[in-house]
Amino acid sequence: MHKLRVLLILVCLWLVPGMLVGVPDAAAQNFETRAAQAFLMDAETGAVLFAKNADDLMVPASMAKIMTVEVIAEEIRRGRIDENTEFVISEDAWRRGGAPSRGSTMFAEIGSAIKLWDLLRGIIIHSGNDAAIAAAETIAGSEGAFGRMMTQRARELGLTQSFFTNATGYHDPDQVTTARELALLTRHFIETSPEIYALYGEEEFVWNDIRQRNRNPLLTMGIGADGVKTGFLSESGYGLVGSAMQLDQRLIVVVNGLENARDRALAARRLLEWGFRAFEPRTLFEAGDEVGSARVYGGEINYVPLIASRDVRVLLPRGTDERLSAQIVYRGPLAVPVRAGDEVAMLRVMRGDALALEMPLQAAQDVGLGTLSQRALDALWELGSGAVRRAIFGSESG
Missing domain, CATH: 2.60.410.10 (D-Ala-D-Ala carboxypeptidase, C-terminal domain)
Structure with a gap:
């Protein structure tokens, strides 16, 4: 010292x-990003390295599934579900979130029962809307009730601006969050649910004989990334919550409002690389x-x-x-x-x-x-x- x-x-x-x-937050020097909202923080200290419109309300798209998984993790902690719990794919989950939806799906069959860890992989790796709806219906009885659980969990974690109405991230004008609160949620999840968080770093998952790769582009960039989640809706633009480790230092990045997937990946990568390069711990x-x-x-x-x-x-x-x-x-x-x-x-x-x-x-x-x-x-x-x-x-x- x-x-x-x-x-x-x-x-x-x-x-x-x-x-x-x-x-106030720390302001980045000589750094710019095309993202409409952006946030970079050090996971250990909570230090804010960069913030741009970080407290503006924004549409989370599939990044809302981070809270979906946090609620599932909390149910595990409370002993309400375990690895033997089965989640049944209802007709609604299949039609709105499965193959007929032509969106992000696990390709689970209607009426099939999925064990907890496979369901988590379906949500985390495939961004499966069918898996997310099944989780909501099994845990809360309906997706609307599960959305209220998500909002309640946000309040318990001190996230005051986030509101959730569904488990999938499908657009709802009442479902909003901020870049800062997504980063804080991710930090909490990494600290409290390391076994589940490890799934975010898995590069692929096979279900129903269909192999799908993880949608997170940071995982293959060689920058130490091991999570977390992408999102896209026409109402939100392209967004990403990412996390990476280099030399025992973890950074968490959030970007949103980009025009395409390439810009999203580049913006998140540049922020992470800048954070690791420009700062050092004392x-x-x-x-x-x-x-x-x-x-x-x-x-x-x-x-x-x-x-x-x-x-x-x-x-x-x-x-x-x-x-x-x-x-x-x-x-x-x-x-x-x-x-x-x-x-x-x-x-x-x-x-x-x-x-x-x-x-x-x-x-x-x-x-x-x-x-x-x-x-x-x-x-x-x-x-x-x-x-x-x-x-x-x-x-x-x-």
């Missing part, structure tokens, strides 16, 4: 109710190092040390000696008891006015109830500091 030629200025920011702290704190402290109210000590559960790393443009600033943000003072390992604060590292890293901090030790005299002193301190906060931020209403 002492070898870094990076100046880190650390301050604590104590939130009061109703106070919001906004941070370690600010190692896992377990004390990063700062948080004020405690009524405890046996006044401040609890804060640590990170993993290395605190940021991505910086290669060859730069930039000045960084950091904030420890928490709603405080913390109430006792505080338990070691509790996530009680958030570390935000800024590169200029751009967010370089955001990650949770944990209490390094237990803090129990203080003595009566300690609590009395804390009450007096809180009374005085509360008056100062009200003078600065104003009183709450309602």
